[in-house]
Amino acid sequence: MFPTFEVIPAVDMQDGEVVQLVQGEKGTETTYGDPVDAAQKWIEGGAETLHLVDLDGAFEGERKNATAVDAILDAVDVEVQLGGGIRTVTDAIDLLSRGVDRVILGTAAIENPDIVAEISESFPGSVMVSLDAKDGEVLVSGWTESTGLDPAEAATRYEDLGAGAILFTDVDVEGQMKGVQTDPVRQVAESVEIPVVASGGVASVDDVRTLRDVGASAVVVGSALYRGEFSLSDAKRALD
Template sequence: MIILPAIDMKDKACVRLVKGDYNTACKVAEDPFETAETFARAGARWIHMVDLNGAKEACPVNQDIFVKVAAESGMKVELGGGIRDMKTIEWYLSQGISRIILGSAAVKNPGLVKEAVKEFGSRIAVGIDARNGMVATEGWMENSSVYYLELAMEMEQAGVNTMIYTDISRDGTLEGVNLEQLEHLNHTVSCNIIASGGVRSLEDIKACRDLGLYGCICGKALYSGKLDLKEAIEKAGG
């Protein structure tokens, strides 16, 4: 299982949110480039990055930062937030981003997901973000009537290989991952599943590994010092 340390960008700063609420944004690091370098020194091979401004505005906002991290860190970057069309996908991938995450588009424009997967294959992932199992969109500000397993099955049919699942109610809370929903998802589809939201300790890493998940995203636990990235990578076995 791979560990993906997270950097969420808002107004050019590295921040963390609680349960996706933009009003809770708290700066956790001064410099995204130094932070990425720290992650790379700890042994991370992937980094998970989110354009929070982009998610809210439905268009890229902090793109120069993501491209520079991809060029300078030595890690592979998976990126989500505000990516709504093929032009943006093509541009990011041409600039060194390794994997694009489509979230709101998976619900509102599944045709884009199909087109992107056809063109770029495994470099396209889908982010499924849910409250009480129901998918949320537009930077988690809008709730849909789509159940997370329903969307996952639809995206698998569209050819998606990798899915990032976030339980919004746990994101940024350090309350632990939602193992029950992750297990249901992992048994429902044959895709690579990345856990996100609530990671707090090595026990969460071990639990996700034991479920047979492909990856686990760590954010607040790293910045708060509750989780050591090098130890997490060793525990994950990848």
């Protein structure tokens, strides 16, 4: 998993279309068309992994963009990580059997930490636990509820339960295109041995380099890529 640092394009889906939200809030979305078209665009641009999120699933607790996800899985031949509305072991196992490489668990892992170990028994390394933090506390339910958990402490716990990676999203800067905060990412990365994938605030290739330098194994990028602030090839050249 992530043998070298990667820039991973986000394909966030709402009502069957690709969208980008500001700080995860409904009503702030900018729409970018068909999910399969977006996925293929990023692969043509050099993406080796895709980050898929069913936003309706994240907010409502059940996957609403399954048809779009299936269409992407049929159309692409790169690694895929998927989150949003995955609440049970059965859901996760079905998706992993279908061809998803990593399932991203947020609310489900917080409410039932043992789900990470249960899934990992059948598919070792396949669970990416999503720790989305605002003001230093982990959020759940589509970023609408605070848990009071410290992200670094939570990351250590999930590593012990068998998580293959941590997805750390800095909600304080997510979607704002104003740059990244380094301390929260560094703290999580230093707390575990498994890969930490950073997300939130990336506006330039300098931000990408910064996150790599503070310990992230990969970075998920949404708005900056969709708005053309830089390309995947720009990022690769800068990292090289």
